[in-house]
Amino acid sequence: MIYMDNAATTLHKPDVVKAAVLAAFDTMGNAGRGASEPALDASRVIYAAREKLAHFFNAESASRIVFTANSTESLNIAIKGLFCPGNHVITTVLEHNSVLRPLYECQEQGVEITILGCDEKGNILYEEMERAVKDNTKAVVCTHASNLTGNMIDLNKVGEITKRHGLLLVVDASQTAGVWPVDVQEQGIDVLCFTGHKGLLGPQGTGGMYVRTGVDIRPLLSGGSGIDTYNPHHPSQMPTALEAGTLNGHGIAGLGAAVTYLEETGLNVIRKKEQSLMRRFYEGISAIPGIKVYGDFSTNDRAAIVSFNIGDYDSSEVSDKLNVEYGIVTRPGAHCAPLMHKALGTVEQGAVRFSFSHYNTEEEVDTAVRAVEELARE
Amino acid sequence: MRKKELKLVVTFHTTADAMAMEKTCRELEVPGRLIPVPREISAGCGLAWCAPLTEREHLAAVMADHGIEQEDLHECML
Numbered sequence: 001m002i003y004m005d006n007a008a009t010t011l012h013k014p015d016v017v018k019a020a021v022l023a024a025f026d027t028m029g030n031a032g033r034g035a036s037e038p039a040l041d042a043s044r045v046i047y048a049a050r051e052k053l054a055h056f057f058n059a060e061s062a063s064r065i066v067f068t069a070n071s072t073e074s075l076n077i078a079i080k081g082l083f084c085p086g087n088h089v090i091t092t093v094l095e096h097n098s099v100l101r102p103l104y105e106c107q108e109q110g111v112e113i114t115i116l117g118c119d120e121k122g123n124i125l126y127e128e129m130e131r132a133v134k135d136n137t138k139a140v141v142c143t144h145a146s147n148l149t150g151n152m153i154d155l156n157k158v159g160e161i162t163k164r165h166g167l168l169l170v171v172d173a174s175q176t177a178g179v180w181p182v183d184v185q186e187q188g189i190d191v192l193c194f195t196g197h198k199g200l201l202g203p204q205g206t207g208g209m210y211v212r213t214g215v216d217i218r219p220l221l222s223g224g225s226g227i228d229t230y231n232p233h234h235p236s237q238m239p240t241a242l243e244a245g246t247l248n249g250h251g252i253a254g255l256g257a258a259v260t261y262l263e264e265t266g267l268n269v270i271r272k273k274e275q276s277l278m279r280r281f282y283e284g285i286s287a288i289p290g291i292k293v294y295g296d297f298s299t300n301d302r303a304a305i306v307s308f309n310i311g312d313y314d315s316s317e318v319s320d321k322l323n324v325e326y327g328i329v330t331r332p333g334a335h336c337a338p339l340m341h342k343a344l345g346t347v348e349q350g351a352v353r354f355s356f357s358h359y360n361t362e363e364e365v366d367t368a369v370r371a372v373e374e375l376a377r378e
Numbered sequence: 379m380r381k382k383e384l385k386l387v388v389t390f391h392t393t394a395d396a397m398a399m400e401k402t403c404r405e406l407e408v409p410g411r412l413i414p415v416p417r418e419i420s421a422g423c424g425l426a427w428c429a430p431l432t433e434r435e436h437l438a439a440v441m442a443d444h445g446i447e448q449e450d451l452h453e454c455m456l
Contacts, residue, residue, distance in 0.1 A: 032393035035414045035425055040400075043425075047397035061445070063394050226393055227423040237391040 002328045002364045007147055007175060007305050007355030009197045009204060011329075013258070020257035021203060024250040031249055032226030042249045049256030050239070056259050057192060058183040059210050066242040067208045067252055071174040072098040073220075074193035074209035077242055078170050079103055079141065081217035082191070085110025087138040090167075092116045092124045093339035094146040094153065099172055100339065103141065112136070118343050121296040122149040126157050133161070139168035139190075144176040148340045148351065149295030150278075150305030152176070159188035168215065174198060175303045178262055179271050190215050201262065202255030205248050217242060265358075273358040274304035277365050281354060282306050284369030288376045294344050294351060304356040307335075310376045315350035318375055322352075326371040330354050382455040386410075386434055388427040388441075389419060389449040396425040402444045409433060416454050423449070428456060 003011045024045065029038025031046045050062040059065055068074045079102040083089055091103060093115055107113050114132045118124050129140065140162050145152045155171060162169040170191040173182055178199030184192050189210070196206030211217060221244040222234035234244060262270065279300060285308065286293050293308040310318055319332030333350035334341055341347045354368065390396045400412050410429030419426070429437060431453065441448055 032424065035412050040412060043393055043397050044400070047394060047401065050394060051401075062398065063392065227391070229424075235392070239394055240392045 002326075002360075002367060004354045004356060004360065004364070004368060005329045005331050006357040006360075007198065007303070007353060008331055010199065010201055010357050010359075012357060012359040013201050013203075013254075014261040016257045016261050017201060017203070017254045021250050021254040024253035028249045028253070030246055033246075045253045045256065046247060046249055049252045049259070052256050052259040052263075053208060054210075056263065057210050058185050060185065060213055063238050064211055064213060065208055066211060066239045067206070067247050068242075069205050069248065070197070070207040071172060071193050071195040074195075074207055075099055075170075075172060076102050077217060077220045078191045078193060078209060078211075079106060080220055081242075082168065082170070082215075083111045083138060086112075086136060088112040088114065088134050088136045089138060090114045090116065090129060090132050090140045092142050092153070093118050093343050094122070094124060094143050094149075094151065095141075095337065095339065096143065096147055096172065096174065097336045097338065098174075099141055099143065115339065118340075121298075122146060122151045122294060122340065122344060123296055124153055126154070126161070129158065130161050133165045133167070137165065137167055139170055141170040141172075143172040143174070144180065144182070145303035145305075146295070146337065146340055147175050147303075147305070148307055148335045148337045148344070148353070150175075150303040150307070150355075151295050152180075152302050155182075155187045155189065162190075163188050175305070178258075179267060179274060179303070181267055184210050184212065191217070196251065196255040196258070200255065200258055202258040203248075203251040206251040206255040209242070211238065211242070219244065221245065270358045274356050275300045277356040277360050277362065278302075278304040278306060280362060281356070281365045281369060284365070285372050288373055290376050291372070294346070305353060306355075307351040307353040309346065309349055309351055310372070312349065313375070315346075315352045318352045321375055322368075322371055326367070328368050328371055384431055384453055385456045386429045386431055386437065387413075387416065387419060387452040387454045387456070388429070388437060389415060389452070390423040390425065390427075391447065391449050393423055393425060395447055396423050396427065398444070398446050399427045399441070402440060402446060403427070406440060408436060408440055410437075413456075416456065418454060419450075419452050
């Protein structure tokens with residue numbers, strides 16, 4: 001099998017991640033619930049992962065890192081906990097449903113939303129963002145990279161706009177965390193939402209968020225916290241304020257090990273390999289007659305994603321043939337990014353998405369290019 | 379019954395603060411350990427740092443130097 005669906009989840013994980021999860025099954029009690037050795041072991045492992053992620057994203061303190069199950073949960077906590085009726089929020093057509101659906105729910109309750117469009121290559125129009133700011137604008141919520149085209153949003157540019165207008169910047173780093181450096185302080189990010197199982201190379205069911213000191217988010221969940229038992233309300237101290245119930249300690253053990261792996265390997269090394277594989281695949285298929293590639297490939301500053309269609313061939317059929325006849329795993333259809341599909345005109349056809357990991361090889365890419373060539377000749 | 383002695387007990391708002399305390403004290407070889415909060419203390423976090431009375435100033439300096447926020451400081455017979 002050649003696995004090229006890494007934007008959905010990375011299949012191959014570092015051995016240290018697997019080892020950390022297995023070890024946790026032998027040692028972990030429930031973090032923060034008592035001072036027994038198993039409970040303390042869990043607390044230590046989770047705290048260590050919190051510190052590693054704080055360092056990884058340059059957060060001011062480990063207590064500003066909250067663990068969740070995935071980006072969707074983080075984004076729901078952020079969006080539903082930050083905005084009130086009367087607030088105006090700016091977002092983009094590049095967004096995943098994990099941003100759009102919570103925002104639509106807020107809209108039904110009186111939050112005003114502006115959705116910025118894109119050019120024909122799928123890049124957002126930054127000048128439109130500035131023009132969209134109004135007196136009641138509270139935040140910009142945007143992805144770091146489109147999960148459909150791989151195009152990135154320049155967070156430095158967006159950060160300048162949000163800083164200039166005193167807005168919150170909420171970022172969905174699902175497609176970039178672990179590959180592209182994210183520095184929340186330098187980039188002016190107020191809330192960063194990430195998942196553990198994609199570029200961060202951790203287990204599924206792990207994820208989290210960074211919340212800048214001074215940004216208060218109403219909790220989505222309340223309940224067990226291990227602290228302040230007789231308080232009828234959920235504690236307000238971070239990170240507990242946004243972590244109700246037992247954390248996924250076993251998964252977080254793996255996520256912590258994954259961050260160590262990433263730092264030791266180097267994001268530059270990982271990114272260059274992914275970019276090189278993406279470029280090799282793009283160059284290989286873009287000249288094939290009948291192929292239409294989506295997104296902006298004028299730069300390598302993009303997530304390692306290549307989405308395309310072959311003529312009017314159903315993307316699901318192409319992906320299925322790649323899987324059954326060539327053993328190449330990709331994702332077809334709609335990619336939970338409805339507005340991006342509308343903008344690209346691929347609502348009916350969907351798109352075949354290849355997404356690369358640094359574990360992929362040039363030989364695998366060449367095999368994939370030949371497979372696409374053969375399918376395009378049919 | 380086991381003989382009790384007066385000890386310092388530092389309480390915290392969150393488990394993360396308590397874990398920061400343990401990690402820092404271990405790195406600096408400051409004596410003490412995490413214990414469940416004794417019943418006579420009303421505390422936020424269920425974990426407390428228990429140390430000899432002689433460590434009072436040392437602990438205060440460590441917490442100040444490393445930005446560890448305590449909820450309260452008690453003396454308890456433990």
